[in-house]
Amino acid sequence: MSVSGARVLLHALLLGAAAITLFPLLWMLSVSFMAGGEASAFPPPLLPAHGTLANYRQLFGQQNIGRYLTNSLSLAAMTTLLSLLLNSLAGYAFAKLHFRAREPLLRVLLAALVIPSQVAMLPLFLMMKWLGLVNTYAAVVVPAMAGIFGVFLVRQYALTIPDELLEAARIDGASELRIFTSIVLPALRPILVTLGVFTFLGSWNDFMWPLIVLTDQGLYTLPIALATLSREHVQDNELMMAGAVLTVLPVLALFLSLQRYYIRGILMGSVKG
Amino acid sequence: MRVGYAGWAFAAPALLIITVFFFVPVLSALIVSLTDFDLYALADIRNLRFVGLDNYRQLLHAPQFWRAVANTGYFVAVGVPLSLAASLASALLVNSRLAYFSAFFRTAFFAPVVTTLVAVAVVWRYLLHTRYGLINYALAHVGIHPIDWLGDPHWALPAIILFAVWKNFGYNMVIFMAALHSIPVDLYEAARLDGASRWQELGRITLPMLRPTLLLVSILTVAGYFQLFAEPYVMTQGGPLQSTVSVLYFMYEEGFKWWNLGSASAVAFLLFLMILAVTALQVRLTRDAQAR
Amino acid sequence: MTAGRSPRPPWLLTVLLPLLCAVGCGSPAPHQRVVSVWAMGREGAVIAQLLPEFTKLHPDIEVRIQQLPWTAAHQKLLTAFAGEATPDLCQLGNTWIPEFVALKALEPLDRSLARSTAVQASDYFPGIWDTNIIGGTLYGVPWYIDTRLLFYRRDLLAQAGFAEPPRTWAEWSRMLAAIKALVGPERYGVLLPLNEFDTLLVLSIQQPEPLLRADGRYGNFRSAGFHRALGFYREIFQRQWAPPVDSTQISNVWNELGRGYFSFYISGPWNIGEFTRRLPPQQQDTWMTAPMPGPDGPGASIAGGASLVIFRRSRHKAEAWLLLEFLSSPQTQKRFYQLTGDLPPRRSTWRAPELSGNLYARAFREQLERVKPQPKVPEWERIVTDMRLMAERVVHGDLSVEEGARDLDREVDAVLQKRRWLLDRGRTP
Known part of the structure; x- marks a missing residue:
């Protein structure tokens, strides 16, 4: 095959694949602007006959989706901030500070990566009940405040900080806390952005645990609210699409603006073995 | 020693959280799985009995559990290879020296990965609708009769597999792309001097060089696909005919619907053992292949 | 842990404060009414x-x-x-x-x-x-x-040649067959969503045998009565009088009854309001309610x-x-x-x-004369769910009626095991 022939074929394949991956998302957007019942027709329409914001108005007006949006945002933000703090402290300690039992601890953590989190879920619920935290945000945030993956991600990156830098600061009499805030944190910035994006997306998209532990409707996150709504409003196709758009859009925007950092996280995560 | 204390102090908060909210629950799960912890026990702890391995024994004799295992096995056995093939193919296409706009295509292929699973599952549920869904509409144009995707027990799991591949393939694509970048260019140049075709290049250089990445990626993907839950929860609620009940869905129902926490914990451990066994098998097979 | 003796970052507390609020904000303050x-x-x-x-x-x-x-x-x-x-x-x-x-x-x-x-x-x-x-x-x-009874399309029933709703299973079968012949392969006589247990439960409760025996210690699904109910239920699907679908696939039952996708629907009183509201005015006189038909005469319901x-x-x-x-x-x-x-x-x-x-409520008043309670055991929700799953498999032909009833009985006995243990120890479950 000639080079130009190959190029045409290649781009045809690429465009076809992109059409398949993007179509559901674009269709979701389009249907969210349709009038109630419009999409349940044959043949299925691709574009709204008369674009309308009625679905969004109903979601914010009657379905209280603003509340869920705020819940999701504050939960994800809180989880991200706290886990960045705890994971960076620990990741740095495991990379650069020598303390007793460091190496065996590291091995235990690494081995524990293979345990699926669902194993812990049932007793975790009983524990939350015992602590009186069921149906509070703390039940969602506290267990997510530190994670093995996060600690390792930071550790890998922190290994690249030159020891001389830290030693020099120690000789100058800086406290360990001071060294951490003024030297280590700035050096870790790129990986913290990566971890932050990961944690935020993970927390935003999380489903099973919040589903179990949050019973009060006022505390629902967007995915839980959407799953609940979609069981009640099976027939309201257009309304559900508007809800899906509101759920997906914030994370998609975050990803698009911080794509570089996110992909670095994937690559670092995949070489951990 | 100052640095020593600082190290402990810095690591302690994270370790405390991980210990209290991960290690302790995992160990308690093991204990709970040896009891008949249920609603009666929740109401009055005196109704709790230690039952040894009874939960495990009962599960291994329960057809519903085996159906969940079979469904999950099907999902993994079909879904993982499909997903990896899509990832690898798209990585090769986007990475091609001839491709324009590769950054755009990479982002387009990756977009589904970051979307919220529940939301896009709802979207797909409508796309898969028997009478008004666009997928059946498109299939009708090539002469395929409407398929009752989520209502027919033979099609529900394949539909969920399609959805999962769409949602996930971008993730591994990124990893493959990085691995492709790291293959030395002179290998290809040498092959071309020997007159190798593109397909031969793929078979003789690219795939062998990707083998370590392939192993790693397949281990991660298998472990992930074993944890199927939200898709059936949103799209089919385990139906039709229990054909989309995964092991994790089974655990969820057993634990948080019927509150048989003892038996649900046993399910969780059996799932863990299954993942471990399959991972070990993968590593073993790859080693054998390399030895040859 | 040695953490206590080292410099503790004081700002950790500041960060944890919002969390404490989150804990408190979860439940309403107790002093309000x-x-x-x-x-x-x-x-x-x-x-x-x-x-x-x-x-x-x-x-x-x-x-x-x-x-x-x-x-x-x-x-x-x-x-x-x-x-x-x-x-x-x-x-x-x-x-x-x-x-x-x-x-x-x-x-x-x-x-x-x-x-x-x-x-x-x-x-x-x-x-x-x-x-x-x-x-x-x-x-x-x-x-x-x-309770559950029939919602039906009067006009379609009349077209099929019947002036009155059914009183017995046999009459009902004849009507379903006639309607199926009338509406063709794409439409059906009755909608019985496979993810709901109500209809099979009604058919079983019409039988003389109780659903559980020995004070709720064991299942009684091997009884002849349950076999009869399950057999009739399966026949309705086997003869394609009902589509083998669940309610998530019928997104809008009200419109679908209006369109004649099915002519009978077994449901409860809340649907009087829904049908009145959702069907267009010109269709309001085409639907009606009727008491459940029974094996040999007007039947009981739940x-x-x-x-x-x-x-x-x-x-x-x-x-x-x-x-x-x-x-x-x-x-x-x-x-x-x-x-x-x-x-x-x-x-x-x-x-x-x-x-x-209210014309539509009359059938309910009549039906309420013939209602039977369900067994009062805590495990009942699980039992009817197991019954539904079994029935779904029977409808799909995975199990025969005998196998389905036998399997269900065994599962129910297992579900009731803890209840038996508690009863035997004199504790009230």
Whole structure:
């Protein structure tokens, strides 16, 4: 095959694949602007006959989706901030500070990566009940405040900080806390952005645990609210699409603006073995 | 020693959280799985009995559990290879020296990965609708009769597999792309001097060089696909005919619907053992292949 | 751990403060007069419209309503119980009452009832009142009556050559066959969603044998009666009188009955309101309700319904009882009936012209003469779910009727194992 022939074929394949991956998302957007019942027709329409914001108005007006949006945002933000703090402290300690039992601890953590989190879920619920935290945000945030993956991600990156830098600061009499805030944190910035994006997306998209532990409707996150709504409003196709758009859009925007950092996280995560 | 204390102090908060909210629950799960912890026990702890391995024994004799295992096995056995093939193919296409706009295509292929699973599952549920869904509409144009995707027990799991591949393939694509970048260019140049075709290049250089990445990626993907839950929860609620009940869905129902926490914990451990066994098998097979 | 002796970062506390708030913000402050109410599906939406009256009577009580979807309600309630997050007042299906009584989750109501003038036990239909009494103690006050019967298309039935709705299974079979012949392969006689257990339960409860035996210690699904019910249920699908679908695939049952996708639908009183509201005016005289046909004559149906219960953990029991009394008053019930079509459990409310004049409600009144209670065991919800799953497999041809009944019996015996253990030790489950 000639080079130009190959190029045409290649781009045809690429465009076809992109059409398949993007179509559901674009269709979701389009249907969210349709009038109630419009999409349940044959043949299925691709574009709204008369674009309308009625679905969004109903979601914010009657379905209280603003509340869920705020819940999701504050939960994800809180989880991200706290886990960045705890994971960076620990990741740095495991990379650069020598303390007793460091190496065996590291091995235990690494081995524990293979345990699926669902194993812990049932007793975790009983524990939350015992602590009186069921149906509070703390039940969602506290267990997510530190994670093995996060600690390792930071550790890998922190290994690249030159020891001389830290030693020099120690000789100058800086406290360990001071060294951490003024030297280590700035050096870790790129990986913290990566971890932050990961944690935020993970927390935003999380489903099973919040589903179990949050019973009060006022505390629902967007995915839980959407799953609940979609069981009640099976027939309201257009309304559900508007809800899906509101759920997906914030994370998609975050990803698009911080794509570089996110992909670095994937690559670092995949070489951990 | 100052640095020593600082190290402990810095690591302690994270370790405390991980210990209290991960290690302790995992160990308690093991204990709970040896009891008949249920609603009666929740109401009055005196109704709790230690039952040894009874939960495990009962599960291994329960057809519903085996159906969940079979469904999950099907999902993994079909879904993982499909997903990896899509990832690898798209990585090769986007990475091609001839491709324009590769950054755009990479982002387009990756977009589904970051979307919220529940939301896009709802979207797909409508796309898969028997009478008004666009997928059946498109299939009708090539002469395929409407398929009752989520209502027919033979099609529900394949539909969920399609959805999962769409949602996930971008993730591994990124990893493959990085691995492709790291293959030395002179290998290809040498092959071309020997007159190798593109397909031969793929078979003789690219795939062998990707083998370590392939192993790693397949281990991660298998472990992930074993944890199927939200898709059936949103799209089919385990139906039709229990054909989309995964092991994790089974655990969820057993634990948080019927509150048989003892038996649900046993399910969780059996799932863990299954993942471990399959991972070990993968590593073993790859080693054998390399030895040859 | 040595953490205590090292410099502790003081800002850690600052960061943890918002968390402490999150813990506290989760539940309402205890000193307010707040009653939290959970209600399911349509009732949850309607209850808000009844409240202004209540607020006029008791301006100092704030009522917070949460609406649960029916499909998630049972599970949600159990989670709330496990997490000690139950509401004050709650709508509870009367078959769930034994379960929550076993959990010691419900407040006995006998003393409140004795003091009350608004709630009079003698005004309630005794069969329904009885479903709220477990071991001689009252745990709920009936809110509305629920049973299952036929909704059908009068015009399509007439076209198929029948002037009257069926009274026996045999008559019904003939009608379904005639309608199927009339409407062709794309349409059906009846809709029996495979993810609902109601129809099979009704058919089984019409049989003389009880569904459980030996004081609820064992299943009784190997009985001849259950075989007959399951066999008839399977036949309806086998002859393609019903489509083998579940309700998530029929997104809009009201439109689909209007379009004639099926001509019979087995459902409850709330659908009187839905059909009245959702079908266009010109179609209003094409549908009607009829009592359930039985094996050899007018058949029984389930004594269902929802009750209002007060949770034992509630800190606002007095306020919750006030709201319960308000919701049980004949005036409120009349209004509730107008809004939902849910049938009131009090005789005095039935005398209102709105109710006695409703053509669609007549069949229900007749059906209520022939309702049977379901077994009062805490495991009942799980048992009917297992029954539904088994029936789905029988319909799909994976199991024969005999195998299905045998498997179900075995599963139910296993589910009831703990109950037997408790009973044998003299503890009340």
